[in-house]
Amino acid sequence: MAENITDLRNHLFATLKAVKSGEMELDRARAVNEISKTIIDTARVEVDFIKTQGEGCSDFISRLKVLPCLSPETALSASSGIS
Secondary structure, three states, X not given: OOOOHHHHXXXXXXXXXXXHHOOOOHHHHHHHHHHHHHHHHHHHHHHHHHXXXXXXXXXXXXXXXXXXXXXXXXXXXXXXXXX
16 A cells, blocks of 8 residues: 555556556556546645645655755755746
């Protein structure tokens, strides 16, 4: 059961692999996809709430792991589309 974004991502890749190998029916994979979209939408609402509050954290989404060559400000502006 996916309980955070990393678990969800791993589950989705496992689903993709199962579809490619024929272990999973396409209809079932579509159902997994739809449920995943709903989970991601709820996480988006959670992130928007945290943004409006100016603080907070999410149990579903772990802190960003920034690449060593990027400052946190650069990573955040790149992910939000801010130049």
